[in-house]
Amino acid sequence: MYGRPTVLFPLALLALLALLTLWIDRTVHIPQHKPDGNTRHDPDYMVSNFVTTKTDMHGNLRYVLAAVEMKHYPDDDSTELVRPRYTQYNVGRPYTQIEGQRGLVSSNGDNVQFMDNVKVVRQAFKDRGEMTMLTEYLNVTPKSDIATTDKPVVILQAPKTVIHATGMIYDKKRRTVQLLKHVRVHYERPESPAPLPANKVKNLNKPSRTITTSKNAGKAKARQSRTSGNAATKTTPNQNNTRTRRPQ
Numbered sequence: 001m002y003g004r005p006t007v008l009f010p011l012a013l014l015a016l017l018a019l020l021t022l023w024i025d026r027t028v029h030i031p032q033h034k035p036d037g038n039t040r041h042d043p044d045y046m047v048s049n050f051v052t053t054k055t056d057m058h059g060n061l062r063y064v065l066a067a068v069e070m071k072h073y074p075d076d077d078s079t080e081l082v083r084p085r086y087t088q089y090n091v092g093r094p095y096t097q098i099e100g101q102r103g104l105v106s107s108n109g110d111n112v113q114f115m116d117n118v119k120v121v122r123q124a125f126k127d128r129g130e131m132t133m134l135t136e137y138l139n140v141t142p143k144s145d146i147a148t149t150d151k152p153v154v155i156l157q158a159p160k161t162v163i164h165a166t167g168m169i170y171d172k173k174r175r176t177v178q179l180l181k182h183v184r185v186h187y188e189r190p191e192s193p194a195p196l197p198a199n200k201v202k203n204l205n206k207p208s209r210t211i212t213t214s215k216n217a218g219k220a221k222a223r224q225s226r227t228s229g230n231a232a233t234k235t236t237p238n239q240n241n242t243r244t245r246r247p248q
Contacts, residue, residue: 040075041073041075041076042073042075043071043072043073043080044072044073044074045071045072046069046070046071046072047069047070048068048069048070049066049068049069050065050066050067050068050069050070050081051064051065051066052064052065052066053065054142060089060091061089062088062089062142063086063087063088063089063142064086064087064089065084065085065086065105065112066084066085066086067081067082067083067084067085067103068082068083069081069082069083070082076107077107078104078105078106078107079104079105080102080103080104080105081102081103081104081105082101082102082103083099083100083101083102084099084100084102084103084112084114085097085098085099086098086099086112086114086140088142088145088172090145090172090173093125093175094122094123094124094125095122095123096120096121096122096123096172097120097121098114098118098119098120098138098140098147099114099118099119100114100115100116100117100118100119100138101115101116101117102114102115102116103115109142110141110142110143111139111140111141112139112140112141112142113137113138113139113140114137114138114139114140115136115137116136117134117136118134118135118136118137118138119132119133119134120132120133120134120135120138120147120170121133124158129157129158129159130158131155131156131157131158132155132156133153133154133155133156133168133170134153134154134155134156135149135151135152135153135154135168136151136152137149137150137151144173145171145172145173146169146170146171146172147168147169147170147172148168148169148170149167149168150166150167150180151166151167152164152165152166152182153165153166153167153168153179155177159188159190160187160188160190161185161186161187161188162185162186163179163183163184163185163186164182164183164184164185165179165180165181165182165183165184166180166181166182167179167180167181168180
């Protein structure tokens with residue numbers, strides 16, 4: 001009566017070892033990729049001369065994003081741009097344009113990256129001249145109007161200011177530029193207008209006077225002669241004349 005359980009125990013142990021071996025094999029085995037292309041970084045569509053715009057709730061233009069070519073990748077929902085150009089607009093403020101040789105847009109559109117020969121131009125306004133920034137990489141967040149980089153930057157501020165730095169945070173809403181490190185500034189004071197000569201300054205301080213030209217002087221002299229002639233020909237009664245009485 002004790003023989004049957006003795007035989008079943010080794011069989012159960014073998015079955016348990018077989019299941020354990022199968023579980024280990026499935027755990028450490030690398031699954032093979034399906035040949036449907038879902039895991040490959042290949043574009044699913046491309047667009048030439050790509051342009052997209054966005055406005056605010058009042059219909060005012062916020063930004064325009066354009067590129068010579070756009071490629072979309074389904075594996076990470078990212079978008080690559082060839083020669084992108086991004087222009088920011090704000091009501092009552094100057095626009096800012098960013099361009100580069102390559103660009104990358106995140107899946108949700110929160111970040112736009114510009115790479116290779118990146119150029120940022122802020123339009124001149126009021127008493128501030130045009131500002132140009134050059135770098136090799138720039139990350140832009142359109143919702144907050146902030147552009148950042150950890151690469152070397154060169155900022156040209158009209159008329160004659162040149163700034164070199166490494167790392168920058170540009171806040172368009174606050175109109176501020178924060179330079180992170182290795183900052184060098186070259187500034188030239190604008191030339192003031194040349195002072196007037198001393199003799200011209202003296203002439204400006206003298207009271208004004210009327211200058212009679214020779215033509216006007218001749219007319220005045222002629223009028224004076226006619227007046228003198230009329231006065232000479234006027235006769236006055238002779239008070240020395242005597243009256244002679246005829247004899248009666």
